Amino acid sequence: MPRTNAAPNGVDLGWQEPEEAYEPLITGLPNEELWKLIRRFDKQTYHVKSIPKVPRNNLDLEISNDEVFTPVKFKTHVERLYMTAVVGAFHLWKHLTRLRSWREWKRTSMCLAAYTIAWALDSLLAALLLLLVVLILFPSSREFLFPPVPPSMIDPSTAGVKKPSAGVLGSGDSLTGAPEKHPGEAVEQEAHSFVTSVITVGCRPDVQPRQMLTTCLLMKLAYKTANVRSVEQDKTKKPVAEAVFGEAATVSHHISLIADTYERFGNALSPTAPFPRRRPSVNLASCLLFIILMLQCLTGHTLLKSIGFLAGFGFFGDPLWKRTTRFLDWQLACSVCSDWRNRIDPRNTILYNVPTNAQLTLALLRLAEASHAPLPPAPSKREPPEFQVPPKAETGLGDTLGIDQGEVNRAMEPDPDKKAEAENQPRAHPTTKHRRVLNFVKGLSKGVVNSGLAADRAISHMGSEKAKFRAGVLRSGPTPRSGPDKFAARFEGKKGWVTVNTSTSTPTVSWSGDNGGPTWTMDISEISEIQKIGGLGWKTKIAVSWATEDEITDGILIKGTMGHEVHLTAMPSRDQLFNRLVAIGGQIWGEW
Template sequence: MTSIFFGPAPQSGPVTFLHRTAPAINMSQETTGRGVVYEDLHPVNHPINDPIEQRQSQTLTTQTATSTQAAQNLTEEATASHALAQADHDEKGVAQLSHNAEVKDLGWNEPPSKIPAPLVGGMDNEELWVLVRRFNKQMYHVKEYPYPVPGNLDLNIADEDEFSPDKLRATIERLYMTVGLGMMGFIKQVGRLRSWRERNRTAYFAAAYFVAWLLDMLVPLFTVTLVVLIVYPPSRDVMFPPAPLALVDAKTGGVQKPKAGVLGSTDTATGAPEKHKGEAAEAEASNFVNSIASVALASASGKHPQTEPPPGQAGVADSIPDPTAIAMSASTAKTSAEGKAAAPTHDKTKVPMETAMWSKMRPIMHGLADVADTWERFANALSPTPPFPRELYRLRLAAVVVPLVAVSLLTSAYMFTKGVTFGIGFGFFGDPVIQPGLRWLNRTFPHWQKLLEIRNTLLKGVPTNAQLTITVLRIGEANKAPLPPPPHSKDPPPDQPVEITDEHLRATGADWPLNATQEELDEAMAHDPTTAHETAGADIDHSKDSKHGKKGHKLISFFKSTVKGTVETTLGADRLKAKAGSEPSKQRLGAVPKTKDYNIDGPVDFACRFHGKKGHTIISTKTAIPYVAFTLDKKVADQGSIGREEELHPVWTVPVADIKELKKVGGLGWKAKLVVGWALDREVADGMEIVSKTGEVFTITALPLRDELFNRLIAMGGQKWEAW
């Protein structure tokens, strides 16, 4: 049994707010309402016995509290991230300035042009929104981590990270945006050097290489160059001048027409246009995964020209949709149709192969995430982003490389070759020595592998992009100025070339960028609608196209309208079932909002539902102990909750410090969400679970600004989080 007291304040003293897992806390009279108690508040995914209205009339009780050892707020500086959020930085943004308001609204419902800049010192608003947008897609589920964190930074990925296909997709997209685009940039820089188009720069590189080769100084040359690139960032643009990825031909090193037909962005492989920085790269990553899935599906279904009838003789095939386009797995049907195998129920390899593949998915996903994390850490070490130190990590990397210069000067090629070949032989034949040594290490130093991980040694304290993002979010919360969410726009970006400056395209010395004239550059960057459809041949065209035929399109349209009617009927039935007391139906109410005008919420009040009842989740930071609560007060939509705390009578209240777990949940099942999105062309409002330290689960649903509420809650308290 749990009691949460929210009682009236005596005129002569403070009000007592008691919770089972926290010490007695004093709250000011301004933030309390009339006496309300909520006993036996069941987790919302369980059937409930009492309606919400009845809980608001129960008698006041109190219970003894037990203390916890976890940090209760940001000021306790549980990690370096918490400390940086509290630090007084020399370069400040609007969110870091002092103010007298309880919560300062920096433009949550304003267009980007009206949001003050910069929000955080040393960071452009567009760069900040890129981080937050990708953070929203990466973070699904976090739990409080009560132990010391690696590198003194929380929000590391748990070793037991839960696997889901959607999370695997997000990981692959993240890998594309980090490692994929980074490797493309490296390959195109090599192509520019080898092409001799920028003659002076290539000549300098060639002269330095061959002189060092003659003097047997290649390794010292490479290590010294690496040290210079690490320690002195301006040298990077001199040695490797920037150029838009999509504008450079990797084979010739010269100018090419971007695959999108226009140079609308500078950091993408296709050059597709974007309305906000980073959106084109994110769309590219999504389509990269879609294309892999499409090719795999086409391969599984046996799509091949030999199975297609001659042109003009399609007959019934013209009325049948392409199975790859409607995303059906046709591998079994293909096998049965060809008569080359036994019935699927007699296939003895199916179950073990499927089991083996799905069992390996979690370690594969975790490995991909580790690769992306390491790449991001190196990037943030070489080019630190405030509020993290600008020089510390670069100097540490250089300190590791500098000794290699001395070693390379004292080591001959013969000694190097002998050492490498000995290492190969020892690794191959030295198992009788290696295995006992490993057993001794495991026995003497448990978890020694963790201590030697690069994030705990060379890159200790260097954040991933997710850790950088939560630090920036904590800066806003520490100053009671929550950062506005990334702007959203349904309008397509214009097919206009992006403005190119020296920051995006330049050459070294007297060379022309890419050895191209201004007219050639303008022609390559200008919009050409036919370029995006060009392929490498007719066979690629045939395999890529999804042909439905005229009758096939009509069939799909009819099927879509039928599904739309079914979905609307089901949603209507849910409302009736919810009134009859069906808990699953209550959880689905409002999941498909009729309107998209929900941007009036935040940063304090968030429209949502609890057990199907319309209300608002509110966050209060006016007291010493910030808390999150749910209220049914209808006036919140128009008047807000600030200054009206006594009138709200919350259904439940949880101190932010007592939250031990946050999890994003779907408003509908994933299959239903796909069907609703396809048939109704409407967004689905998802939900979130808040788990307290007593184990109570509060599930709020139909929450359009779920990501924004999630971000505020994980950034407000002193918890050390772990990503699941």
């Protein structure tokens, strides 16, 4: 539970200065872990709709099969995959490298002895599964059998120590060791840089990432202009584009499911209140123990024959499998097992009531709202982290790795060249023909943007809806103080404030202009859909942000059950309002 006393309209736990908030805000969960969950929830969750009933696993915020595909959402899913599966696989690879090197000879000797005994008893697979059972049921065994070491320090070829590629050991879980102000930020920035690098493959490597995206857009425009005649005659463009877009939506959905599954297993192994602590791990261990018992009842010959049969059936038995599933759908259509596919889904069996990180965050937000103490936002990245080893850096790694501690300390210390480069940012770039052209385009673009915004201000007074939505989209001044009950926002182009009122029996959300009373009020319980809306299109956003170097504020769309909808724009604290609205009402949300 949040550590606070209840108040009629909520307690401010540190919305203006989150770093000075109570510790811990949620009992049993460090604030840094809470900030990490909230940061990633803000980036991941864009669009929710109210659904009529709770899913079978008693957790809402499940990703819909009909989720809307957008390039921004696809980018977010790939970043999630990087932060979960890719980083996890990298950690596993470094652990295996350490074991194979014999540098930690005691640990490697124990593993070799266990392997030899299992091999002699023809029980290698059973021994591996038994190891997994021990790791699942006894969390303390994980650190004993696999002592944690920052993976960025491990040389993949020798398993010795090396200086992290970032030049300093500023974080313990990232692949580069980059500095961070709060745990998890380095991995998040790595994921962002990874996706940006993939998107901009083929562009000049000496261009900064922010300029790189804009350069690629200009290259794409030039390509289209140079090939306009051939494009008009090209009959493959439209079908290929439709096929790519359709497959991209499918790939994006499956990437999100993979990331969700990885997060569920992580939360099953390391659960967080208010979710059960023992039941998920017992369920997983029980399944593995059942397989171990089955293996003991089978001979090696029978096991190989069974594996061969299953492999053959999986390859050749597709028509039979489809007929069987259609028959079951027809036979069970009118029975209590009509949803038999959902009943056998791992989310509803071995992972029953095990949340993803987004579902866990939503549960914590609801827990705080029930205590009239809304959780403050995660601290913002106002200044870059210092290029140095953090005070809480791990010590004694030399004994763990079987290496002299002095060598470890030298690897952890900042690289002088990279430190000087980081402290002198932004550095002066040499004047080249490419850069002169880029600066000219940037200045020209900034003038066009400013002229367009000035025209929007004039047109908005004449009633143009599109111009009203773009009013105030660029913000260069300080962020207005917002939360926990009032949030700066524009409605129909007018400046005002959104107010969340929980002091009455029916919580409401309303908007009032700077010059008068409330323009509209809506019961939060009647909200049927909430969607984060970009202030500009994603391509325009990249170009405008690069040209003006100003922050682009986005908006939010709120729909009611009676068809009423409101579109709020120019919201610096959009994510915080979104989090409060999804947590206050009693709706069951689905993610679109």
